[in-house]
Amino acid sequence: xxxxEEDPQALSIQEGxxxxxxxxxxxxINNLQxxxxxxxxxxxxxxxxxxxxxxxxxxxxxxxxxxxxKSSSLLITASRAADTASYFCATDERAQKLVFGQGTRLTIxx
Amino acid sequence: xxxxxQSPRHKVTETGTPVTLRCHQTENHRYMYWYRQDPGHxxxxxxxSYGVKDTDKGEVSDxxxxxxxxxxxxxxxxxxxTSSQTSVYFCAISESDRSSQYFGPGTRLTVx
Numbered sequence: 001x002x003x004x005e006e007d008p009q010a011l012s013i014q015e016g017x018x019x020x021x022x023x024x025x026x027x028x029i030n031n032l033q034x035x036x037x038x039x040x041x042x043x044x045x046x047x048x049x050x051x052x053x054x055x056x057x058x059x060x061x062x063x064x065x066x067x068x069x070k071s072s073s074l075l076i077t078a079s080r081a082a083d084t085a086s087y088f089c090a091t092d093e094r095a096q097k098l099v100f101g102q103g104t105r106l107t108i109x110x
Numbered sequence: 111x112x113x114x115x116q117s118p119r120h121k122v123t124e125t126g127t128p129v130t131l132r133c134h135q136t137e138n139h140r141y142m143y144w145y146r147q148d149p150g151h152x153x154x155x156x157x158x159s160y161g162v163k164d165t166d167k168g169e170v171s172d173x174x175x176x177x178x179x180x181x182x183x184x185x186x187x188x189x190x191x192t193s194s195q196t197s198v199y200f201c202a203i204s205e206s207d208r209s210s211q212y213f214g215p216g217t218r219l220t221v222x
Binding site for chain 1: 153211214
């Protein structure tokens with residue numbers, strides 16, 4: 001069963017606005033990862049944040065991790081049409097395996 | 111796509127026939143994974159490998175088998191395909207079990 005849960009399931013915003021997606025998990029982790037999937041393509045790794053880190057940046061992406069709440073958020077600033085995709089969080093809750101959530105479907109409207 | 115290819119990219123087959131999907135990598139990564147992706151279920155792990163001839167089951171392994179005789183190739187076999195195995199199959203690789211994974215382009219399988 002999927003233990004990472006993204007929220008919301010779908011998000012639609014205007015180009016230029018910020019998009020925030022959340023992920024919750026259930027057990028202790030060493031790291032949490034975010035992936036993007038464009039329609040009809042494989043997943044692409046965006047960012048990895050370790051359990052001893054609270055915030056990480058990569059370009060227009062900002063990821064936070066709150067291990068006390070077992071949650072993470074992905075913020076995309078100044079969104080662009082090309083950011084339209086599904087976004088997944090994944091945790092290493094189980095040995096030798098990543099557990100993926102069901103994803104947030106993000107639509108950027110021009 | 112980080113040196114990962116999947117073949118075939120599309121396949122239509124009939125119930126009861128055997129099907130083999132191939133994943134090939136040029137990155138020399140130790141770990142390889144097979145996932146299936148279905149609407150409403152997200153990405154689910156079928157089998158994975160942590161070295162040549164070393165494989166283990168994921169959460170949806172029934173009806174599937176795998177083999178890894180070389181570092182670069184990971185094969186997924188459906189011994190007798192069923193309609194419930196209609197899905198998009200993704201292969202992924204990683205250097206370690208907790209590091210980031212790199213995904214192939216996917217194989218769309220339809221079982222009639």
